[in-house]
Amino acid sequence: MIIETEDELLKLKEIGRICANAIQIMSASLEPGITTQELDDIGRRVLESAGARSAPxxxxxxxxATCISVNEEIAHGIPGSRVIRPGDLVNIDVSAEKDGFFSDTGASFVVPxxxxxxxxxxxxxxxxxxxxLNQVKSGEPLAKIGQAIGAFAAKNRYTLVANLASHGVGRSLHEEPGELSTWPDPSEKRIMTDGLVFxxxxxxxxxxxxxEGGDDAWTLYADPQxxxxxxxxTVVATRNGPMILTLADGQT
Known part of the structure; x- marks a missing residue:
């Protein structure tokens, strides 16, 4: 969506803060012995206590309520009986809706x-x-984001998963301008509009x-492993750069 009013921005900031708070509280509870279902229950309580609904x-x-992906799982992991163990790599992805506005945030953690x-x-x-994020600015090409991330990955000898993209968000979880590459994409010719949320x-x-998909309809796995x-x-493109919406209480 493209933000047109101050009220829209305030509501997007609110749901962004709620999602960020959920990740912050869930990650603080991440320790050996907890199950992914117990972790998800914590996230659900944070969302519901703030009057929000799980978007997925x-x-x-x-x-x-949230996506929790462990080790070989890289996205859309289903919460369940899996027990978190020392050394696990855990991704927590939280997206939610309140008052007709959506936000989306995620982070990865290593369990000591x-x-x-x-x-x-x-x-x-x-x-x-x-x-x-430092490439986000209204009037600039969207392609600059993927180009900069691609250069960073190449310089530091990493790869990028090229079929999991960024996306528009705001009035729905996935919306215009559709998928946005976070890797170098020569076909990306669009420009960031002032107020664009993605x-x-x-x-x-x-x-x-x-x-790659696995045995269920949701969980995605790294290929090659x-x-x-x-x-x-979640950000807003402005003339002064990115306005980050998914900041937890106390973050700036």
Whole structure:
């Protein structure tokens, strides 16, 4: 969507903050012995206590309030009986709706004690996200985001999963301008409009280039199999750069 009123912006900031708070609280509860269902229950309570609804559950009948992907799973993992163990790489993706507005955010975490290569992958995953965010500015080509992230990945000897894209968000979870590449895409010719709301969410990997489905209708796996992280913010393109909507209480 393209923001047209201050009221729209305030409501988008509110749902963005709720999603970010859910990730912050869920990640603080992430420890060996907790199940992904217990972690999801925590996220559900955060959303519902703030008057929000899980977007994947509401929009797509996803079997959980949040997506929790562990190790070989890289996206859309279904919460359940899986027990989190030391050294696991866990991605938490939270999207929700309130008052007709949607937001989407995600982050990856290593459960201590961790392997140094996974810690570095997480640090660089955050860096890749910010490299992309720093390209967000109205009037600039959307392609600059993927080009910058691609250059960062190549320089640091990472790969990018090229079939999991950023997307428009706002009045629905996935909307215009549709999918947005977070890798170099010569076919991307569009320009960022002032007030455009969308996500930036690179999937940075130690070797994967694709996401493949598995035995259920939701969970996606790295192909070829390799540790992969995702970091995601919902942003607004402005003349002064990115306005990040998915900031938790106390974050600036």
């Amino acid at each position: 559950e509401f929009c797509y009948q996803f079997p959980g 004690p961790s392997k140094s290569k996974l810690d570095k992958l997480c640090r660089d995953g955050k860096r890749a996200l910010w490299v992309g 996500t930036v969410e690179p999937f940075l990997s130690l070797g994967a280039t694709w996401a 390799a540790p992969t992280v995702q970091y995601e913010h």
